[in-house]
Amino acid sequence: MIEINDTCAEDPPQADAFRMILIVGIGTVVCTIGIVLNSFLLLSFRRLDVFRSNLLYLFLLACLDILVELCFMLIFPSSLVWDFFRVEFLYTCWHFYIKYVSTVGQVLIAASTLLIVAASFERYICSLKSSIQFSPQRRFLFISIVGTCALFMKGSVFFELELQALPHCPPFQNLRLDLSEITRRYILVVKFSERYKTIWMFWCRSIFNVFLPFSLLLILNSLTISNLNKLHINGFQSVLVENRCQSSATASSTSEPLPDNVSCRPLLGPSITSSTINSFASSDQMPTLLRRNSEACAARRRKRDATRTLAALITIYLLTNTLNLLITIMEFINPDVLGSLGEGWTYKYLADLSSVLTISSTAFRLPVYFHCNGDIRAQIREFAKSCFIDQTEKKKLKKLTMPISSSSSESVL
Secondary structure (H helix, E strand, O other), X not given: OEEOOOOOOOOOXXXXXXXXXXXXXXXXXXXXXXXXXXXXXXHHHHHOOHHHOOHHHHXXXXXXXXXXXXXXXXXXXXXXXXXXXXXXXXXXXXXHHHHHHHHHHHHHHHHHHHHHHHHHHHHHHHHHOOOOOOOHHHHHHHHHHHHHHHHHHHOXXXXXXXXXXXXXXXXXXXXXXXXXXXXXXXXXXXHHHHHHHHHHHHHHHHHHXXXXXHHHHHHHHHHHHHHHXXXXXXXXXXXXXXXXXXXXXXXXXXXXXXXXXXXXXXXXXXXXXXXXXXXXHOOOOHHHHHHHOHHHHHHHHHHHHHHHHHHHHHHHHHHHOHHHHHHHHHHHHOHHHHHHHHHHHHHHHHHHHHHHHHHHHHHOHHHHHHHHOXXXXXXXXXHXXXXXXXXXXXXXHHHHHHHHHHHHHHHHO
């Protein structure tokens, strides 16, 4: 914090009834629900080997979501509360911690976005071939790269903000948050500052934090689903081919002629007919084949659940960040139009709605995991049962045993 002798001027009011309802009301409720659900999710993960599976991404994402939701409540609702209700203590505290909390929040948001991209990339690589698996060492390497990139892209926010103190001014005018020397125009570094402000703060961050992740997730999600559909068709064809060969061996041993539609050649999509499928469905060897491949089926189910979970996660991210993408595009094309709509209030409302939508995607991941992933669903049910049902049964048992103990003591007396 630096002291300056500048003219005292109070900032225009930033809070109104709509923003209080949207940010303080809805935003705080959403963040509170998100903290509770993500904490519950972390506790449910404690019995799973998350550090050796792709659930590591979801575990870390839940940790980041809790911190992002805390930062959101410290930044946005707090600023509107002190501005609307004129709380001087909160005004002073907000100006002292905003530089640190804002930097942490920006880094966490970038890290969570890149973490989803890394998980999507791993799922895409695994979808190319069913035998491809990522080792835990490679997964930790990806996560380290994600953290480094997030810190590099957003860590400089700490050096771009500066708290200025005006001790000669009255309350609500004695503190001012402004851009630091590196981003403001200065006599010796005016060209560098303008380039830094325009190229790095706006262009590079908008591209690497908004446009590029949005595009990569959209492309990777589409390619992964396409590859898995191909693997599903090829896997079904391989089962039919193996069963054909076994049927051929059985028929040759019994010297019975094979049906015309049975051969050991590889099957193409158009050659699979309903009569072919029905002939193998009624085969005596099909139950044996299914029992023998039960473990493979379980592995495919887990991979399918992981893909469904990630696809739903990406879809929610894309939907909740679409408004942010549109606002960023408008800032690229003509930022003056946004500032002129409704004397700037429309732009503030859209930015607030974008923030609430973005934070809502972090708050409701647990219902997505519960619906899409069988392993996580089983762990959540088991943890919920141990927390609520078992506690209720213990209380009932305690109530039942209390009269027995009292009556027995009376009989002794």
